Amino acid sequence: MADVARAARVSPQTVSRVANGSAAVTEHTRERVCKAIADLGYRPNAAARALKRGTFQSLGVVMFDLFSEGQSRILAAIAEAASEVGYSIVLAPSGPRTSEAVSGAVVRLEEMSTDAVILVMEASPCEGTFVVPTSDRLVVVTSGDAGGYPSVDTDQAQGARLAVEHLLSLGHDTVHHVTGPVYSYAAKARTQAWRVALEDNGRNVPEPLGGDWSASSGYHAGLSLLRDPAVTAVFCANDEEALGLTRAAAELGRDIPGDLSVVGFDDLPIGTGFPTPLTTVHQDFHALGRACVRLALRQIEGAATTSDSIRIPTSLVVRSSTAPPHI
Known part of the structure; x- marks a missing residue:
């Protein structure tokens, strides 16, 4: 950062403001700093920024199934919604639909410094009894039992x-x-x-x-x-x-x-x-993705409660495949 500041003839604090998207920088100064960043190939230290902000700007997603059309659209919607608020996502397929596999995926994501985890639990587990993994910051996408965590689902x-x-x-x-x-x-x-x-x-x-x-x-x-x-x-x-x-x-x-x-x-x-x-x-997959991210951010802020449950309304799209029956 010091090299960028010297090249742009500004203070390190100004470089930091530009890197973090602050509006408190003139356009002329921003252009000078951006040119210096590009010329020097500067990349902000993610760990240092996380320590300063108290967040890694990253959400984990655990899924059973990556191949069905519905699941892939849910994942895309979460990724898009996360990007809109400056977050990235880290995906961890759980593999088998078991408590052990899902808990392992959640732990892996927490070890990778994600700020919260979204568990997309569309399918019932292989085992007779299933326990939703324990996590401080977990949002569950399911039509089943969310285990007391904030949840999101289509109605x-x-x-x-x-x-x-x-x-x-x-x-x-x-x-x-x-x-x-x-x-x-x-x-x-x-x-x-x-x-x-x-x-x-x-x-x-x-x-x-x-x-x-x-x-x-x-x-x-x-x-x-x-x-x-x-x-x-x-x-x-x-x-x-x-x-x-x-x-x-x-x-x-x-x-x-x-x-x-x-x-x-x-x-x-x-x-x-x-x-x-x-x-x-x-x-409305887009609305579902935004609701997931919104609840995850509330978890990060400590504002979400176990009673938070969002159901996304559906609508009927009438085309040509339905008509009155022949009498």
């Missing part, structure tokens, strides 16, 4: 109800359902809300068909389900399953939306590229 129940009530309002007698994987908290919440919505409206509750988030599982469910012409409405647990189901419908000669109405969940970009654009439930 899964609201989204599923929107899908079912939309189909019923069009005149369908009932709504069939292709579920997500049995280990997914979000999938369980959507299935439960689908069931309750039908019961609340006095409708028959068909046996759901199991899926695993993939288009392939939606396709096979569709081949089994759509041979029955009485099936006129299907709510799929995500958009990829809906994509597979529409392929099965085409192979079986079921027109969408003439013979069959289909609703997905997530509002992924692929939905607008379906042969018949997909009606779906919109998840």
Whole structure:
């Protein structure tokens, strides 16, 4: 820093102000300091800055699954929200869905000098009992039990109800359902809300068909389900399953939306590229990421409480894949 100050003919304090983005520096002086920084290849010492600020400007993220579309979008949303407030993220995949593996990932992140940890616990653990790891600064993203920590989640129940009530309002007698994987908290919440919505409206509750988030599982469910012409409405647990189901419908000669109405969940970009654009439930991943970071910052400041729980509202995006049934 002293070399930069000499080259720019300013004090070390001025260099520090420029490096930290302070507004208390004239534009002419800032340009001179920035040129000196570039010419000398100066890089601020992260450890020294952390000691001065009392924070490393870094958030840890623990995830079970890095490959599903929903999880990758959650991670991207957290990273974007963190960047907006000057934080970076450090990712630690937990590997197995066990208490030991998750606790180990949290400890590794704390040892790497992260200021708080966000645990994305979308899936239920492999073991019978699971204990959320102990941490001073932890935020949990889950549709399940957050273990008493501040938590964030999409309002899964609201989204599923929107899908079912939309189909019923069009005149369908009932709504069939292709579920997500049995280990997914979000999938369980959507299935439960689908069931309750039908019961609340006095409708028959068909046996759901199991899926695993993939288009392939939606396709096979569709081949089994759509041979029955009485099936006129299907709510799929995500958009990829809906994509597979529409392929099965085409192979079986079921027109969408003439013979069959289909609703997905997530509002992924692929939905607008379906042969018949997909009606779906919109998840606001950006809002979820911002809520995670906001709660993490409250944890860092010591302002968060165990009762802090944020549910991100969903909305229904109506496109061309739903219509009244043929009488």
